[in-house]
Amino acid sequence: xxxxxxxxxxxxxxVALLALLxxxxxxxxxxxxxxxxxxxxxxxxxxNASTALPILGASGKETLTDLRGRVVVLNVFASWCGPxxxxxxxxxxxxxTLLRHGGTVLGVTxxxxxxDSEAFIRQEHITxxxxxxxxxxxxxxxxxxxxxxxxxxxxxxxxxxxxxxELAGNWLQRAVTPILADKS
Amino acid sequence: xxxRRQSLAALLIATATIGAGLPAGAVxxxxxxxxxxxxxEVMCVSCHEPLSVAQSPQAYAExxxxxxxxxxxxTKAQIERALVAQYxxxxxxxxxxxxxxLTVYVLPPAILLVGIAILIVTLPRWRxxxxxxxxxxxxxxxxxxxxxxxxxxEEELSHYPG
Numbered sequence: 101x102x103x104x105x106x107x108x109x110x111x112x113x114x115v116a117l118l119a120l121l122x123x124x125x126x127x128x129x130x131x132x133x134x135x136x137x138x139x140x141x142x143x144x145x146x147x148n149a150s151t152a153l154p155i156l157g158a159s160g161k162e163t164l165t166d167l168r169g170r171v172v173v174l175n176v177f178a179s180w181c182g183p184x185x186x187x188x189x190x191x192x193x194x195x196x197t198l199l200r201h202g203g204t205v206l207g208v209t210x211x212x213x214x215x216d217s218e219a220f221i222r223q224e225h226i227t228x229x230x231x232x233x234x235x236x237x238x239x240x241x242x243x244x245x246x247x248x249x250x251x252x253x254x255x256x257x258x259x260x261x262x263x264x265x266e267l268a269g270n271w272l273q274r275a276v277t278p279i280l281a282d283k284s
Numbered sequence: 285x286x287x288r289r290q291s292l293a294a295l296l297i298a299t300a301t302i303g304a305g306l307p308a309g310a311v312x313x314x315x316x317x318x319x320x321x322x323x324x325e326v327m328c329v330s331c332h333e334p335l336s337v338a339q340s341p342q343a344y345a346e347x348x349x350x351x352x353x354x355x356x357x358x359t360k361a362q363i364e365r366a367l368v369a370q371y372x373x374x375x376x377x378x379x380x381x382x383x384x385x386l387t388v389y390v391l392p393p394a395i396l397l398v399g400i401a402i403l404i405v406t407l408p409r410w411r412x413x414x415x416x417x418x419x420x421x422x423x424x425x426x427x428x429x430x431x432x433x434x435x436x437x438e439e440e441l442s443h444y445p446g
Contacts, residue, residue: 106402106405106406109402110402113395113398117391120387120391123384124384124387178330178342179345180341180342180344180345181341181342182341211329211330211342211371212342212345212370212371213345213346213349213370213371214370215349216345216349234369234370234371234372235372235373235374236329236372236374246330
């Protein structure tokens with residue numbers, strides 16, 4: 101029995117290390133469940149809706165739960181990202197439409213410092229509210245791996261449409277219109 | 285005494301003149317560290333590479349942010365804290381010793397200690413076993429000759445002088 105003790109311990113340690121490695125890898129992997137749910141026509145609830153994110157350039161905080169009952173276009177961006185700058189006018193134009201229907205665009209800066217983000221807001225004349233996700237946990241829960249990304253959240257706090265890259269053409273307008281029309 | 289006063293006044297005027305000629309920030313803040321002293325220890329948060337080698341637009345923005353803080357006279361520790369406040373803990377090259385990250389600090393020395401403990405236990409046992417094995421083999425070798433073979437061996441050896 102004793103001669104199996106050390107080989108047994110070595111094997112147990114190796115198995116424990118492999119389990120640790122598997123856990124580390126799985127916790128870093130990207131969540132693609134939102135994409136597949138939206139692709140199949142179901143609307144998954146927006147994750148981390150109660151996470152309070154600091155408002156850029158102000159002292160308050162904002163959560164998605166606070167915006168329940170309104171259509172929200174959640175746009176993840178960073179000031180150093182060229183495509184984010186290119187799509188800013190599209191988002192600002194959509195903000196004017198959304199405001200008429202009680203909705204809003206909500207910008208989320210990610211992988212960015214606050215002074216650069218504030219400069220971006222000024223330069224692009226952005227009028228919609230912007231929050232900061234410093235840790236990146238909120239953005240990553242949406243399966244985001246980069247910027248820009250846009251999610252359309254319906255009045256019930258569920259993701260109705262998403263785009264993982266730059267907005268172009270009238271995709272945003274076409275996606276938002278039926279969600280605004282849906283009063284349920 | 286008067287000459288000393290005059291020298292002191294001249295020195296004060298010279299200092300004030302030099303000070304007025306420089307930008308306010310340059311007088312107020314002397315750099316206490318440099319970008320190159322920091323960039324090996326922080327990461328580009330978008331490309332997950334050390335900032336010293338990263339070439340992404342985010343890395344350029346991050347380097348500019350550090351340069352601004354260096355120019356404002358921040359120390360290395362203050363800059364690291366500011367980076368964490370802006371980009372989160374993932375900006376640090378060495379992860380903070382908490383949660384799952386603890387394994388980075390605990391596992392390597394633990395594995396080393398366990399390895400040493402296993403060697404301490406097993407090495408004397410292996411040596412003892414190999415010594416006993418050699419002795420047993422020697423005993424078997426000497427005891428394996430039959431009386432006839434021993435006689436023949438003695439006979440053969442007697443042909444050689446000395």
